[in-house]
Amino acid sequence: MNLLEAIGSVMGIIFILLFLGLMVLFFATGRGRTVRNLREIPAFTRLRRSVGLAVEAGTRVHVSLGRGGLMGLPAGSALVGLTMLDRIARAASSSDRPPVATSGEGVLMVLSQDVMRTAYRSVSTEEQYDAGAGRLSGLTPFSYVAGAIPVILDEQVSTNVLIGNFGSEVGLLTEASEQKGNLTVAGTDHVPAQAVLVAAAQEPLLGEEVYAGGAYLGAGAFHIASLRAQDVLRWVLIVVILLGAFAKLVGLL
Amino acid sequence: MKSPFSLINAVIAISTGVVVLVGYFVPLLASIRELLLQWAVILAAFALLVGVANLLLVHLKKMGRVKKGGIYSLVLWVAFFITVGVVALDGPDGSKSVFLFNSIQIPVEGTLMALLAVTLAIASIRLLRRRAGLFTYVFIGTALLVLLGTAPLYGIGEIPFLSQARAWIAGVLSVAGARGILLGVALGTVATGIRVLMGVDRPYGG
Numbered sequence: 001m002n003l004l005e006a007i008g009s010v011m012g013i014i015f016i017l018l019f020l021g022l023m024v025l026f027f028a029t030g031r032g033r034t035v036r037n038l039r040e041i042p043a044f045t046r047l048r049r050s051v052g053l054a055v056e057a058g059t060r061v062h063v064s065l066g067r068g069g070l071m072g073l074p075a076g077s078a079l080v081g082l083t084m085l086d087r088i089a090r091a092a093s094s095s096d097r098p099p100v101a102t103s104g105e106g107v108l109m110v111l112s113q114d115v116m117r118t119a120y121r122s123v124s125t126e127e128q129y130d131a132g133a134g135r136l137s138g139l140t141p142f143s144y145v146a147g148a149i150p151v152i153l154d155e156q157v158s159t160n161v162l163i164g165n166f167g168s169e170v171g172l173l174t175e176a177s178e179q180k181g182n183l184t185v186a187g188t189d190h191v192p193a194q195a196v197l198v199a200a201a202q203e204p205l206l207g208e209e210v211y212a213g214g215a216y217l218g219a220g221a222f223h224i225a226s227l228r229a230q231d232v233l234r235w236v237l238i239v240v241i242l243l244g245a246f247a248k249l250v251g252l253l
Numbered sequence: 254m255k256s257p258f259s260l261i262n263a264v265i266a267i268s269t270g271v272v273v274l275v276g277y278f279v280p281l282l283a284s285i286r287e288l289l290l291q292w293a294v295i296l297a298a299f300a301l302l303v304g305v306a307n308l309l310l311v312h313l314k315k316m317g318r319v320k321k322g323g324i325y326s327l328v329l330w331v332a333f334f335i336t337v338g339v340v341a342l343d344g345p346d347g348s349k350s351v352f353l354f355n356s357i358q359i360p361v362e363g364t365l366m367a368l369l370a371v372t373l374a375i376a377s378i379r380l381l382r383r384r385a386g387l388f389t390y391v392f393i394g395t396a397l398l399v400l401l402g403t404a405p406l407y408g409i410g411e412i413p414f415l416s417q418a419r420a421w422i423a424g425v426l427s428v429a430g431a432r433g434i435l436l437g438v439a440l441g442t443v444a445t446g447i448r449v450l451m452g453v454d455r456p457y458g459g
Contacts, residue, residue, distance in 0.1 A: 009278040016274070020447055071293065076442030079449060082456040106300030109307060111456050118259075118455075132311050136304035140358075142365040147308070150322055168369065175372045178379070189438045191431045198392060200376035202383070207434040211441025214454070222453045226444040233440055 022232055026225035033224050043185045043203035044216035050159040050183045051091045059158035060097040061088050062151055064173060065112060066164025066188065067104030067144055074165035077189040078108055080213050081163035082115050087217035088161065089119035098128045102137040102151055103164070104144030109136040141169045152176040162186035162201070163210060166193045174200040187213075208234075263452050270450045309333065332357075395422060 054061050065081040068074025088099050098120075101112040113134035120129045137147025152160060153176055160177045162170060166188045174197070177184040186197045187205030197204040205213075208230060215223035247253045269289055276286025312326035336353060343349040377393055402419025405411045448454045 013278050016443065016447070019443055020451075023444070023447060069297065071290075071297065073438075073442060076438070076445045079445045079454060079456060080441070083454055086456075106302070106304035107297050109304045110300050115456055131307070132314060134307075135311050136308045138308075139301075139304075140362065142362045146365065150325070154322060168373075169365070171369050171372050171376060172365065175376065178376075189442070191434055194434065196373060196376075199373060199380050208437030208441045210438075211445060214448075220453070222448060222451075226448055230437075230440045230444050234436070237436060237440075 019229055019233060022229035023222070023226050026228040027222050030225060030228065031221050033221065038212075038215065038224065038227065041205070041209055041212065041216060043187075043205050043209070044213070046183060046203055047159070047161065047185045048091075048217065051088055054097075054158045055092050055095040057158065058096040059156050060095075061092055061099040061159045061161065062148075062155070062157040063088060063099055063101045063112075064148055064160065064162045064164065065101060065103040065108050066162075066166045067139075067141065068108070068165025068189075069105040070107050070111075074189060077187070077210055078105075078164050080211050081161075082108075082111055083214040083219055083223075084161060084163055084217060085112060086115045086119050087214070087219055089116045090123055093120055093123045093125040093128055097156060098130070098133060100151055100155060100157070101134045102144075102148040103134075104136070104138055104141070106136060108164075109134055141167050142172075145169045145172045148173055149176045152182065153180060158182055160184045160186075162197075163188075163205075163213060165189055168193055168196045171196045171200045178202075259455070262457050263455060266455070266457055267450060267452050270446075274446075274450065398422065 051061055053059075063081065063085045065078055065085070066074070068078040070078060085099070085101055092099050099116070101116065103109045103112055113131055116134055117126070117129045120126045135147075135151075137151070138144035149172065151157065152173065157177075157180070160173070160182050162173055162184065163186070166173075167190060170186065170188065170193050174184050174186060178200075183203065184201045185203045185205065186201040187210035188194055188197065189210065194204070194206055198206070211230070212227055214220075215227045244253065272282060273286050273289055276282035276289075309330065312329050315326040316323050316330070339353055340347075340350045377396065380389055381393065398415065399419050399422055401412070402415035402417075402422075445454070449456070
């Protein structure tokens with residue numbers, strides 16, 4: 001390991017420890033904080049209302065987790081999708097039509113089944129669990145979309161939550177949702193697909209908003225603490241970038 | 254009620270995650286990290302097989318119910334077994350396998366891509382109705398400018414101003430915006446990873 005790699009490793013450890021420290025600090029000092037203390041994100045407000053309406057009306061919530069898998073950067077958005085699936089499955093556990101999850105990757109499919117089973121077990125409605133509710137809809141980008149569209153169109157879905165790693169093909173899912181008059185809440189870590197979602201989704205989630213899903217759906221104080229830690233570190237990074245730009249401007253770098 | 258395995262699951266997941274993370278920074282643990290990642294790849298391959306079995310079962314149920322779209326489930330089953338048979342006999346690079354891929358998969362995906370272009374044009378028009386405002390006009394105006402600057406116009410050819418504007422938007426504005434978004438994505442990913450490592454998020458039956 002050369003000097004530059006060593007410096008990079010040390011900075012990486014410091015960054016993660018700082019992140020961890022801030023999360024623990026905010027968790028310890030802000031246990032009383034609730035979703036009401038956070039800025040409003042209309043997508044989550046509408047989603048909470050829509051899940052409640054779906055339970056009352058006996059319609060289904062469809063959660064699509066993308067094709068990211070758990071190896072590499074897309075894992076982050078996939079894990080957030082699973083957290084949101086957990087919250088939605090708990091909220092809709094008493095519904096006649098429990099939520100259905102589609103994914104484009106084997107590991108995500110297995111985990112989506114596991115998350116739903118755990119959610120139902122935790123609210124003592126394990127009989128609601130159906131292994132067919134967590135599905136692999138296809139393995140290539142377009143076959144995944146082609147497999148998920150019939151779920152939106154034919155399975156009495158009223159709300160679509162698209163959270164995970166998608167490409168621009170996600171536009172076909174939002175269009176199917178639009179045809180049925182469903183609510184679409186959608187977010188991804190893929191920048192070109194975010195541009196598609198701004199145009200095509202009713203409630204797009206941009207950038208870090210995707211990762212706030214757990215906090216806004218009541219996943220606990222630690223999610224709110226991690227959101228506050230992200231806010232602090234974002235400002236730290238902004239200051240570092242501005243200092244770097246200034247140093248470059250005056251010839252220090 | 255928690256599953257009796259939830260604690261064991263959590264211990265395995267958290268300890269594995271910590272070893273892999275620390276292995277990135279501490280060379281001493283690099284070999285263990287590599288080994289764990291190889292195991293993860295093998296498990297992912299098995300999960301893929303489970304996923305394919307799930308896909309076939311879901312479509313088998315659909316066929317059994319003789320509901321709308323049941324015929325497509327039959328098509329999926331037939332196509333699946335023909336493809337598996339051909340690739341098993343001919344090999345993944347054999348001429349028949351390549352023929353199947355080039356004659357069916359690529360045209361179908363190309364068709365969906367073309368459909369996507371139309372869908373996005375309609376979505377942009379719908380956006381004007383749904384969220385008419387300054388940012389919507391800027392978004393659509395920019396998209397039009399980039400489109401016009403990318404391809405030569407029929408009967409006119411390339412307009413230098415549009416090409417230069419497109420290059421500036423693509424090279425400066427969109428890169429700056431994309432980096433800002435990626436910064437947020439990176440912070441969110443780290444936060445999610447730490448929550449999983451601490452056992453706050455347990456997407457594995459915890």
